Amino acid sequence: MADRIPSSAEIRRWRRYLADEQAEAAVYRDLAGRRTGEERDILLALAEAEGRHEQHWRTLLGDNVGAPRKGAVRTRFLGFLARRFGSVFVLALAQRAESRSPYEADVDATDAMAADERIHEEVVRGLAARGRKRLSGTFRAAVFGVNDGLVSNLALVLGIGATGVPASTVLFTGIAGLLAGALSMGAGEYVSVRSQRELLEASSPNPDTQSALPHLDLAANELTLVYRARGMSPEEAAQHAEDVLRSVAMATGSIGVTAGGAPATDVVDEHEAIGTGMSAALSSFCFFASGALLPVLPYLFGMQGIAAIIVAATLVGIALLGTGAVVGLLSGAPPFKRALRQLAIGFGAAGVTYFLGLLFGTELG
Template sequence: MTPAEPTAAEIRRWQQYLADEQAEAAVYRDLASRRSGEEREILLALAEAEGRHEAHWRELLGDRVGTARRGAVRTRVLGFLARRFGSVFVLALAQSAEARSPYEADVDATDAMAADERIHEEVVRGLAARGRKRLSGTFRAAVFGVNDGLVSNLALVLGVGATGIPATAVLFTGLAGLLAGALSMGAGEYVSVRSQRELLEASTPSPQAHTALPHLDLEANELALVYRARGMSPAEAHAHAEDMLRQVNVATGALDLAENRAADDIDADEHEAVGTGLSAAISSFCFFASGALLPVLPYLFGMSGAAAIILASVLVGLALLATGAIVGLLSGAPPLRRALRQLFIGYAAAAITYVLGLLFGASLS
């Protein structure tokens, strides 16, 4: 029995899948061209896997491949970004793209292809996580800073402006709020990050501890107390301590008490993820100031009254949508949902202070 002739709709769908696979493979190759070492090898392997999927659709199409189609718009945008930036943002977008694969619901795609796409999502997630970890300290300060600047100064400007005071008074109030908030954010972030790093460093075993090993009393075996303090049972700690001491005569200088940590192990990467106090403080100051400047802009250009309030709200709303979308992209979540959530929270806070300003203005008049 000869197989049924594919319909025109099926052929178009297969051709689009073929174009998408070609575009995705190109994205991974472009990303690989901006990487080296293990990351480059992983990205090239992903491109090779997309090539296998491309071969499947070519086989189904046979001589119906037709003229080359363009990949989906999101894949072409991803390719454009990969060729020019190759950053964690592109990997986060690629992760989202892999998560939207239609193969599980398509009878013409094999189970292996659907499984591949699931695994590709996890591989890209792992690659993106490396970049997220490098960004996390400074990026956290930047996002919090700009969001706080937008919301707090919009709320301040709207609340004060609603009382009916002159526009110049609103302007200077907004500028004072910008400066005070930026300095407070920078100082607070510096103290916070420095404190966190100091706590991590205090939990890291001393690199000089191994020099005491040749002089330990094996009968007292105080080394076992070190391992018990890190979560081992008394028997495990005693056995491990004896084993370590037996090695002293072989390689005293190479021993490191940190190489066998318990469940509360402190990895050096955590220090990197926290970031540095100075970079976090500078990021907080600059981003808070840039966010807090937007609500003040209409008053800087001489506007007043309802027109200034509306324009300030629109500017802040657009910025809130942008920051929410960026956070969504980096976290691999739907950017629109994160953007709308950011907008709702910011506008809700500003609306409360605006209403309070109207009430105070009415009571003063």
């Protein structure tokens, strides 16, 4: 760019890129400040990479750098969240921000910069995946619980309300639905998670089996059967069993080896991913109850008729949009589309029961 004078439009665009790079580097540094170990090092490396991109735009701008500018609103919002929370939500948002990089279509950005942004998206995706894994058990129960509460109790309240029964009947029906659904969700989630954990435990190697290793008949080598049962070929199983038995004398052998030969530590990760039965049950109960309460609120405050139905539907609609957006953010999908999908599903189910209530109300009347 030294052989020509950049246009005003180019200068504005470069300044915007410069401000965005500065803001993104600040986000990664803020996130790094709330972490330790490998995650901290990775985030600081990302901030350093953004600093290289920042220098590229400074070089192009030269004397036209001008006064410091603020980055894009979404980037500054990310920085605000990173400084105060540093959660997986911020990483999920950062992942989407990296995926929207304009560098591939900008002739003034280098191919290396465009490639960096692609890789940054995958790096942040990997960091976010760690947080998603830690959240997955309890979060799954929470999301399912609140959405079931919203949709099922809205459908119940609208269906009963459409029949023309007194508001008090609708209120007590909604409260009964709240309690019944919350207890059912909590109990069902507890049984589901406990059953899943018990299946994992049944498939996990028994550590006590290691005590039998020194006493195995080396000629028969029953250990070979263990590895064949886990998927190895007879030749691989024989070799692996021989290696394990050879290492017993040095106290390094372990029966708890997977079919691929790696230590059986992944089972622990699977247990962590599904969470505990009690935490999942409590999440389901509380979130179902909080979701199921919204359709009942208008009746609790004395509203009735069509006005109560409209308010209930509005409250639930806002909540459905919110939960859909949160799920979209955590999954790396477009939050607006997920929010609309959630709203459409919830209102579709409630609409069916409302019209059935109208039909039954007309026949009874």
